Each structure stands twice: as structure tokens, then as C-alpha cells.
Amino acid sequence: MVRVIQTLLTWYQDYHRKMPWRETNDPYKIWISEIILQQTRVQQGLPYYLRFIDKYNTVSDLALAEESEVLKLWQGLGYYSRARNLHKGAKIIHETYHGQFPEDFDKIIELPGVGDYTASAISAFAFNKRVVAVDGNVKRFAARWLGIGISVDKPAFLKETKMGLLELLGDHASPNLFNQAIIELGATVCTPVNPRCEDCPLQDSCIAFRKNQQLELPITPQKNKPVSIKLVFFAVKQNNGWALIQRDESSVWANLYEFPNGEVEDLDQEPMGLFESFVEKHPQEIKIIGYKDFKHLLSHRSIKARCWLVEASETFEMPAKWVMKNAASMGEVPVHRLMEKMMEFAGVWK
Numbered sequence: 001m002v003r004v005i006q007t008l009l010t011w012y013q014d015y016h017r018k019m020p021w022r023e024t025n026d027p028y029k030i031w032i033s034e035i036i037l038q039q040t041r042v043q044q045g046l047p048y049y050l051r052f053i054d055k056y057n058t059v060s061d062l063a064l065a066e067e068s069e070v071l072k073l074w075q076g077l078g079y080y081s082r083a084r085n086l087h088k089g090a091k092i093i094h095e096t097y098h099g100q101f102p103e104d105f106d107k108i109i110e111l112p113g114v115g116d117y118t119a120s121a122i123s124a125f126a127f128n129k130r131v132v133a134v135d136g137n138v139k140r141f142a143a144r145w146l147g148i149g150i151s152v153d154k155p156a157f158l159k160e161t162k163m164g165l166l167e168l169l170g171d172h173a174s175p176n177l178f179n180q181a182i183i184e185l186g187a188t189v190c191t192p193v194n195p196r197c198e199d200c201p202l203q204d205s206c207i208a209f210r211k212n213q214q215l216e217l218p219i220t221p222q223k224n225k226p227v228s229i230k231l232v233f234f235a236v237k238q239n240n241g242w243a244l245i246q247r248d249e250s251s252v253w254a255n256l257y258e259f260p261n262g263e264v265e266d267l268d269q270e271p272m273g274l275f276e277s278f279v280e281k282h283p284q285e286i287k288i289i290g291y292k293d294f295k296h297l298l299s300h301r302s303i304k305a306r307c308w309l310v311e312a313s314e315t316f317e318m319p320a321k322w323v324m325k326n327a328a329s330m331g332e333v334p335v336h337r338l339m340e341k342m343m344e345f346a347g348v349w350k
């Protein structure tokens, strides 16, 4: 095992990709990077990480920011609960731990949005704790290298993975580098479709390679198909202002702004009647201009949306829940990607 880990770490020193969060042991910065990378590829996440760290250099800077400001900085990354959890977590660290990031694994894992992988990654990268951080890349590598024939979603898989990798780590002085190395190996060599076994430093000791099972492992569970929903939006313009609603805390896209909308059975419904049902009154003072259809895919939902462009006269009274924003301030409110596309269609900034 000592020889295997040495080979792995030498490979890592020679071939790893340089990333700013690998150059620091500041737990706050590592936490930010790990949350960004939870559902985002490195290339897309990097500029967000740099902007985040630039604007909120310490955990207390983030704790004291407005949530809408944090969501705005996150705009375009999706999975907005990550940004809200970072903000909540920063407040906890600022208030409960006086701005000092906790070192104890049990306290780290209690932070909102932090699971076993993220708590382990922070413990290893920032505090050099003897833990194994098991993300998707490590699961794939471990299933093959250790030859684990259990579905990756089963607790027994995680248990075997951790046991096998902790045994490999042994009492090596650098759990930090070890964890970086197995994540990097999974991401760049032991890849999902065509693992590059010919370039792998651990080929000699890999069970899947010996048994020619690289493409059979890991065993993954069947994915549920995303649920289809149809949404109709109304981009309502009055003078130089646009009508928006803010989504509630418990919904997908929580707290983000969007054009007033509702779920429908059939997108081809006549728009005036639909608009009437939205505003619960007879809207004589509006003019329907046209529409555009959009498709948008979330992890559990496949959305078909139709956005109607509407001009409202000065006398049209907006429902109480709608807020008016002028074109200049539309750029400051946090919105999701589908809304960005609809704002482009509506010509918000023209």
C-alpha cells in the first residue's frame, strides 16, 4: 500500500490541474469552492468562485451581505439553494463561531447544504484530517479500483469505499494531497465512458482492470425521468416598468424574481382568458403583442414555457403581489436562467 500511495502522489504532483482553491488551506475558500462545484463543472464554476472570493473575502463579509445580493452574484449557476445555504452557513459561523470556521467534522456537517462529502473535503483540504472525501469521481474510481459490485447509492457501497481508501491512506502524513489525488484521478483518468487505463498510475493494483470490468463498474441506479410541466408567463410592460413576482421560500428557484406565471395543462390556450384568470379581473386595458416558446431542463423537471408579451395601459391596476421594476433596475434583481432568456425575448433593456 505504501508503494501504491507513493505512486499515486507522484502522479498527482506531475499531472494535476492548477486551481486556486488547491493553493489555499483557508476553510472558508475551500467551502465556497466545494459548494460551487457540487453541481457545476470546473470551467463554469471558476469565474464564480473568483467573483465570490473577491466580493466576500471573509466568512463575515458574506454573512453581512443581503441575500438578494448573494443570489445576484450566483445568477446563471443554477441550484440556487446552494447560494442561500452558503449565506445561511456564513451567518451561523459569524454569529455562533465568531467568524472562525469550525474545525470539528461534526460542526462542519451541521452547516446548511453540507453533506458527508463536503464536510470530509473541508476537513481534509483545510485541516489535513484523516478522512476520505467521496464524490462522484471518487465513487467511480473506487468502484473500479477496489472492484466493488454494489450500486453506488447503497450505504454498503460508501462503507466499502471508505474502508478501502482509508486502508490505502494508512498513516500517510498528507490526507490533504491523498484526497486531492483520488478526486483528480477519477476526474481526469478514471473517466466515466473511456477510462484511460493505459495512463493510470494505479493500473497494476486495479481489480476492474485485471478482470476487464472497467465498463461494468460502477453500478449505478436507474435515473427517474424528469417530470414535465407547462408554464405560461406574462411579460407585462407598463410605461418603462415590468411586472415581476418573487417566488416563495419553499419553491424551486426560491426567492428569485420572474414574470407572473402559472402552470397550465395546455400551452395553446387563448392568452386573454388566461391573463384574466391570473389577475382575477377583466383586463380591458391590456394589449397582447406576441409570444415565444422555451424549453428548460432542471434536474427533476422538464419545463415547456410560453412567454406572452403584454402591454398594459397606465390605468391598468397590477395585482397586489406584483412588483414593478424599471428597465434599469431589472439587471439588479436575481433571476433564473429561463427568466434571463425571457427577458431577452421581451426586450427589457431595449
Ligand code: SF4
Binding pocket: 141, 144, 145, 189, 190, 191, 195, 196, 197, 198, 200, 201, 202, 203, 206, 207, 208, 209, 214
Ligand atoms: Fe480506473 Fe483503469 Fe485506473 Fe482502474 S486502471 S483505476 S479502471 S483508470
